[in-house]
Amino acid sequence: MKEILREIGMISRCLATISDIEFKDIQLGKNQYLYLVRVYENPGIIQEKLSQLLKVDRTTTAKAVKKLIEQGYLEKVQTQDNKKEFKLFCTQKGKDIYSFLEKEENHSSKISLVDFNKEEEKELLKKLHSMRIRIENEWQEIKKGKKRDY
Structure with missing residues (x-):
């Protein structure tokens, strides 16, 4: 998405x-x-x-x-x-x-975060962290010269 x-x-x-x-x-x-x-x-x-x-x-x-x-x-x-x-x-x-x-x-x-309760904030952070880790791993590989397969 x-x-x-x-x-x-x-x-x-x-x-x-x-x-x-x-x-x-x-x-x-x-x-x-x-x-x-x-x-x-x-x-x-x-x-x-x-x-x-x-x-x-x-x-x-x-x-x-x-x-x-x-x-x-x-x-x-x-x-x-x-x-x-x-x-x-x-x-x-x-x-x-x-x-x-x-x-x-x-x-x-x-x-x-005005519309989020504490549990939603924690869940959002968890999801964003997960996204960042995956993107960061790919970013590291691309910096080393790896090409992505689309």
């Missing part, structure tokens, strides 16, 4: 547009808030793990992280055991806006 993926896509694009508008005053655009939130929630994460967590390529992550560092939201700290590896942390500026970002996420979740 292709309508399901289309609905998910529309939800994603609406939320991205809302965040671009609402976060304009704090210079967070193009989903940069996602990177900031994940680093806040996973202090010391390396860029590769951040890419995996967000399901984006390393180049996209590198650009977003670079911009967030330039804006003073994140900092890189070189690891002791691997001089090529850097851990990411929120600066005080990044930590200070996290509660605002969290409030926006909570509000969007609340609006999105």
Whole structure:
């Protein structure tokens, strides 16, 4: 049923547009808030793990992280055991806006799920998680060069 993926896509694009508008005053655009939130929630994460967590390529992550560092939201700290590896942390500026970002996420979740009871929310999450795992597995294979059979 292709309508399901289309609905998910529309939800994603609406939320991205809302965040671009609402976060304009704090210079967070193009989903940069996602990177900031994940680093806040996973202090010391390396860029590769951040890419995996967000399901984006390393180049996209590198650009977003670079911009967030330039804006003073994140900092890189070189690891002791691997001089090529850097851990990411929120600066005080990044930590200070996290509660605002969290409030926006909570509000969007609340609006999105207004007609759902707790059991329906759990079931929806379970189904979406299952969908994501299957798509993620295929995504991993395609990144390695596999062609899909239609």
